[in-house]
Amino acid sequence: MRDKIFKRILVGCCILILLVCAGMVYSLISGSLSAFQHYGFFNFICSSEWDPHPDREVYGALSFIVGTLLTSFLALLFCIPFSLPVALFTGAYFRGKKIATFISSIIDLLAGIPSIVYGLWGFYTFRPLIIELGLNSQGFGILTSSIILAIMIIPYASSLSGEFISMVPNELKEAAYSLGGTRLDVIRTVTLPNAGSGIFASYILALGRALGETMAVTMLIGNTNNLPTSLSDTGNTMASIIANQFGEADGLKLSSLIAIGLLLFGITAIINLIAKFIIKKFNG
């Protein structure tokens, strides 16, 4: 009897979560319909015009989509040279050693810092540095926000890929050592190929995190609604245009913002699905 009740509660909770998710998708779609109908789906995605002038009212998402993808992929690129060595350090070289635990817990600490703190640090400490280096005159832009994003996603990429690296079977490594391989040889020919898809998946998950990041990016990207043409250019991302504009938006503009939300939801969902698929293949 108690078992049955427990089972029912579990089923109920799961259904509730599914309903919440479905409700979210439904309200996003119904809210964005009028924007998609007014501008057409492809036109909305491919237009970089964002003009709230009441006589014109043209909204297109392209510059925000480009801004989001550009900052996220750049962040991914910047984080690889730091997260991969950390993963190898904690997962292969010093696996199980105190120093590895120490370093990985420090890195994990980075993941726990709220993004507004990264934003503040970026705004008051990192931005003057960019100005000093002469990259651009005001320090905001795609490059500044990508670098901050990269620091933010390092812990996600490194701790998960460290796990996958430490999961490589010992027998394989021992066999390689017994054939006279050096540590570098083992990592190059055994560890990395074995853990490869897992490492790839952990980077995809880190990318998913970068895509949705709002606060720190909004503080550093400059929030200009133009298509960025260079790394030192200012731009805007999907998350930050929503955060900035929803308060005073109504009508077509509100619908366009919801449509951008739906697109962001779609992009992150696809990225996460890809990661899940790769992990599953690796484990299977």
Next chain:
Amino acid sequence: MKNLFIILLAVIIASCGNAKKSKEGKQAEINITAAGATFPLPFYNLAFKTYQQKTGATITYGGIGSGGGIRSLKDKIVDFGGSDAFLSDKEMQEMPAQVIHIPTCMGAVVMAYNLPDIKDLKLSGEIVADIYLGKITRWNDKRIQDLNQGITLPDQAINPVYRSDGSGTTYVFSDYLTKISKEWETNIGTGKSLKWPTGLAAKGNPGVAGTINQTPGAIGYVGSEYAFALNMPMAQMQNSAGNFITPTTESISAAANGEMPADTRTMITNPSAPEAYPISCFTWIILYQEQAYADRTLEQAKGTIELLKWMLSPEAQALTVKVHYSPLPQAAVANAQQLIKSVTYNGQAIQ
């Protein structure tokens, strides 16, 4: 531990005593809910708190933005909404019933800048428009230099800063530039958010102020209440009479000294008064003329009206300067009092 317990007990008893005292007050059961503009929030917080201590009525004002305030009023879930922009004729028609606008205080938009060696910078509307249009890009541009005889302006790029979020401040600023510049009117227009051809964006007054402080050569428009509180360097603006006016509580109030429509729905940017600061604005409380809606009682309606009357009183208006706003001039107060008299409950005048 024991001490802590005693302190806790004392606090509880004290708070019970307080609650009892406020219940004995005249309007203990009045509970006014409102929401809207964030621009007048510091003034409303102070004024409502003072009123609460005086009368015991509880007032909750949510700073959710002008748009949100009007939406809440439309949904009839608040007693009044706060807005930095008056409703257009079209928006008035979209409301479920006739609404009236009561101005509560005045503010302004000031041009704050970051040029460490320059004090008393003078600017005109045309120059500000051209800076934001991207036509004037350097501080030592001849047109700025001509206005500032006796100062050597640096050969430095101008970084214009604007609001990334939709905002009443942007509305007032763009309304002023629309009146000043033909090119601004056709290309950019007036609105809470705009399509900016150049510059950097930051969120909220704090964001814009912070960006100006941190960026050499920056200029930006900031709500006067915020800029005064922070003591930021701000430019003197040339008004329509040709005088250069420093934004102060007096020069802002002076902007509303001119003609005023009976319903108070007017933008007072670029006024004709010779001593007026040109980018000044009202902020309004918007409420339904017919107060019997959504099961509201007569007491609730009376409580709301009493509060609004008090907001226009010299006592409340004197609070404006404490939080860096400007009081309403007499003409505006008279108009607003007339409007409050027109409020009804079930067709009967409340007063």
